[in-house]
Amino acid sequence: MTTSPDANELVLNMGPQHPSTHGVLRIVLKLDGERVKSTECIIGYLHRGVEKIAENRTYVQFAPYVDRMDYLAAVSNGLGYCLAVEKLMNSVAPPRAQAVRVILTELNRIASHLLWLGTHALDIGAITPLFYTLREREEVLKIFENYCGARLTTHAFRIGGLQYELYEGFEQQVNAFCDQFPAKVDEYEELLGGNRIWRERLRGVGVLDAATCKRYGVTGPMLRAAGVPWDLRKAQPYSGYEQYEFEVPTRSSGDTLDRYFVRLDEMRQSVRIVRQAVANIPTGPIMAKIAKVIKPPVGEAYVSIEAPKGELGYFIVSDGSTHPYRLRVRPPSFVNLQALDHMAKGALVADVVAIIGTIDIVLGEVDR
Amino acid sequence: MKQFLRRFLLLDLLEGLWVTFRHQDTRLITTEQYPSQRPAVSERYRGAPRLNNHPETNETLCISCNLCAVACPENLIVVGSVRNAETKRKDLVTFTYDLSRCMFCGLCEDACPVDALELTQDFEIASYTREGLIWDRQALEEGPRPTQYRQ
Ligand code: SF4
Ligand code: SF4
Secondary structure, eight states, X not given: OOOOSOTTEEEEEEOSSOGGGSSSOEEEEEEETTEEEEEEEEOOTTOOXXXXXXXXXXXXXXXXXXXXXXXXXXXXXXXXXXHHHHHHHTOOOOHHHHHHHHHHHHHHHHHHHHXXXXXXXXXXXXXXXXXXXXXXXXXXXXXXXXXXXXXXXXXXXXXXXXXXXXXXXXXXXXXXXXXXXXXXXXXXXXXXXXXXXXXXXXXXXXXXXXXXXXXXXXOTHHHHHTTOOOOHHHHSOOTTGGGSOXXXXXXXSOSHHHHHHHHHHHHHHHHHHHHHHHHTOOOSOSBOOOOSSOOOOSEXXXXXXXXXXXXXXXXXXXXXXXXXXXXXXXXXXHHHHTTHHHHHTTOBHHHHHHHHHHHTXXXXXXXX | OHHHHHHHTTHHHHHHHHHHHHTTOGGGOOOXXXXXXXXXXXXXXXXXXXXXXXXXXXXXXXXXXXXXXXXOTTOOEEEEEEEOXXXXXXXXXEEEEEGGGOOOOOHHHHHOTTSOEEEOSOOOOOOSSSGGGEEOHHHHHHOOOOOOOOO
């Protein structure tokens, strides 16, 4: 850090062990009293070189690693990767596999938003919701565990379809979750959205308008809270999303409170999608006819999906061998984090905590 | 006026508190008393590995084909075998599995043609040392021995 001519300026390191930076993110805050003059994110503490690892693994072998980027949305990551390799090989998963993929990815969206809600509220000082959200998240994780045998880093999908058939009682368990969950969302609304302290604390904090969002490439709930109804599930449907009826929730002012409302509405919409999907899961095979050793033809493919945090993209270059020649990930958290400086300028230090929470970052994905 | 009364009587805060009180019902408690109460994990749970023996003959099912070692992204399985001069087959001698690097992805299990290697429902595999996580053939056949606590 260069010495500043301004004697009032205070440079403060927030993180990497700060509990409300949601992982190992270090933010260098330049402060004038309590006001933030500028922020600088120092990232890379969790860098594992995932993109380089991909070049040394076969396509099948790399699949478990993508779970470890956004570990709160491992299923979405797996879906994005599998779709990208399938596009490279010009194959599509059979309808049954697609429906199951949609169900699990939407459940994962709910789980990810639930954890976001709990920790975000915790950062701001509301401790109770965390226990409630984790309780509901547990139900989703149990479905994952029953389906594929793991709760967090699921490795649920395989290139070309699925590895595991549905277990006995899958539909009942998912339906039971869908039946009780919307009431729980209402409960969170009652706890937080109806609470005056919560509303006043978040209103007008970290405003990001639509034009700024586009300039930074911000996607996901943050963009939708600014009034842009951009959702890849609608804009460029994948995995059969065009068959399902759902709305893209938006708000207008683009502040932290609106992002909270958008995410709550998204959970309700996800339940809607899951209900439709689980009601008619097609019968048939769960794996496309693909070669045992995956060797895509020479070429490149980019596939992006709507992950819980925004647009998650996989770009793969193939040289015709069993290993990717190059693999690049476009993680939503990393891109959304770049807007932090814009949002935090002029805010109070306490608001920085709220702003980091509202971006919904996962450092495993930022650093990769 | 209504708004004022609402604010004055702190109704919005009391509503939230009411939700909290509703959850004091003992039937709604979901906490598990681990370790005295061990959770039942799902049938497909991917936990500690096991090398299965034939239930009757008690001989290993593994045919030393090395497919699991090839499938593993972390390269942590080492299969040692010798060619049996009589049967012309490979006999398993050693089997090393480095749990400390395993990510329980299940690819080795999927690759095994004879269901010899299996990820089981045991999840208590912590160890005080790194060496303790490198399992040899004997440990793999016996499975983990988690601590039993007195009631
Ligand atoms: S579970 Fe995955 S990482 Fe572990 S040994 Fe098997 S293939 Fe390797
Ligand atoms: S794949 Fe199965 S049979 Fe082959 S070496 Fe591994 S454990 Fe043995």
